[in-house]
Amino acid sequence: MNYLRSIRASAYAATISLIATIALTLISEFSVAFKTWLASFTGHHWVSKSWVSIFVFTAFFFIFRAANKSPDSAATNRALTVLEWAIIIGFFVILGFFSYEFFGA
Amino acid sequence: MDIAALIGSKPVLIGLHLGFAILGIDAFLWLLGEISADVKNTKRRLVVALVGLFAYIATWIIGGYYYVVFYGPLVKPIIKAGQASWAHAIAMEAKEHIFLFAVPLAITLVLLSRIHADELQSLGLKKRFSHLTAIAAGLGLSFGLMGFIISAAARWGVL
Numbered sequence: 001m002n003y004l005r006s007i008r009a010s011a012y013a014a015t016i017s018l019i020a021t022i023a024l025t026l027i028s029e030f031s032v033a034f035k036t037w038l039a040s041f042t043g044h045h046w047v048s049k050s051w052v053s054i055f056v057f058t059a060f061f062f063i064f065r066a067a068n069k070s071p072d073s074a075a076t077n078r079a080l081t082v083l084e085w086a087i088i089i090g091f092f093v094i095l096g097f098f099s100y101e102f103f104g105a
Numbered sequence: 106m107d108i109a110a111l112i113g114s115k116p117v118l119i120g121l122h123l124g125f126a127i128l129g130i131d132a133f134l135w136l137l138g139e140i141s142a143d144v145k146n147t148k149r150r151l152v153v154a155l156v157g158l159f160a161y162i163a164t165w166i167i168g169g170y171y172y173v174v175f176y177g178p179l180v181k182p183i184i185k186a187g188q189a190s191w192a193h194a195i196a197m198e199a200k201e202h203i204f205l206f207a208v209p210l211a212i213t214l215v216l217l218s219r220i221h222a223d224e225l226q227s228l229g230l231k232k233r234f235s236h237l238t239a240i241a242a243g244l245g246l247s248f249g250l251m252g253f254i255i256s257a258a259a260r261w262g263v264l
Contacts, residue, residue, distance in 0.1 A: 004228075007216045014209030021205045044173050046201055050165075053205045057212075073228035080233035083213065087206055087240055091247075095199045102194040 004076045009064035011079035015086045017057040022090055024049050026097060118171040123252070125164035129211075130245035132157030136214065137238045140231065143222045154218035157241065158211040165208060172201065180259050187262025192254050200251040207244050214238055 028035035028045055039045040068075070111117060132153050139150045176197075184193040217225075217234045225231040 003216070003219055007213065007230075010209070010213040010216050014206075014213055017209050018206050021202060025202045044177075047169065047173060049202070050169065050205060053209070057209045073230060077229055077233055080213075080217075080230070080237060083210070084233060084236050084240065087210065087237075087244075090206060091203055091244075094202050095195070098195045098198040102191050 004071050004073065005065055005069060008068065008071045008076045008079040009061050011076075011083040012064045013057045013060035015079075015083050016060045017053045018083075018086050018090050020056045021049060021053050022093055024052060025094060029097070029101065115171070115175050118167055118175070122164050122168040122171060123249075125160045125167065126245055126248060126252075129157050129160030129164060130242050130249070132160060133211075133214070133238055133242040133245065136218070137235060137242065140222075140225070140235050140238060143226070145222050147219065147221050151215070151218045154211075154215045158208070158215050161207050161211050161241075161245070165204065168204075180255075183262040184255070184258045187258060189254075189258040189261055192258030196251040196254040196258075200248050200255070203244065204248060207241065207248075210237065210241050210244070214241060 024038065028038055028049075035045050038048045042048045042051065071079075112121075136150065136153045136157060139146075139153060144150065181193055181197075184190060184197075214234075214237060217230065217237075220228070220230065225234060
């Protein structure tokens with residue numbers, strides 16, 4: 001079913017975009033040089049991260065869509081489960097990191 | 106004052122940012138109700154999901170513009186110098202980065218909304234669709250809470 005193909009691709013692309021956002025966020029907090037380099041593309045590090053998240057999502061959406069032309073419902077469910085847990089864990093990783101950086105570091 | 110200057114002014118930008126965020130949260134809560142009630146009207150569900158997606162995109166662009174142009178140079182120094190500097194260090198930093206999860210999630214929800222309620226049941230996707238829709242609304246509510254903390258800290262900062 002064509003619907004499932006797009007849903008599965010979107011779920012995995014969103015998960016990879018989320019991981020890229022977390023990675024860029026953590027690296028830029030540990031390295032001022034990296035944060036400055038990131039900001040050099042758009043004038044602000046957060047705007048650059050926003051564009052990276054859009055680019056990563058779009059690119060991986062088409063890659064996953066092309067890679068699996070007819071996923072079944074179980075494969076789609078798996079992709080949605082991965083996305084669900086990635087968002088929950090990602091939320092607490094970012095919140096926890098900035099809390100630790102402020103109170104603990 | 107011309108209309109562009111009015112829209113680009115600080116209070117109007119904040120109002121639009123908040124207004125579109127509330128619209129997005131409401132749309133995803135409505136969508137959650139449609140899914141839970143097994144509503145057969147796929148077209149209505151898709152429209153509600155699209156409203157949620159476009160509202161989150163609008164609040165991203167408007168809030169992002171305000172953040173880069175006004176928050177950084179004007180508000181951030183006040184919060185950092187005040188009694189609640191953690192509001193920027195934790196709430197703002199978390200909000201601006203976690204927000205980047207929201208739009209890819211909303212796109213996934215729009216794609217899921219195209220499936221008929223009966224098919225959602227037979228394919229076993231209803232539970233995940235419900236959970237992810239609740240997460241989309243929950244993320245929006247958490248951004249609202251963080252936004253409130255940031256605004257309150259800016260006010261305390263000048264007292």
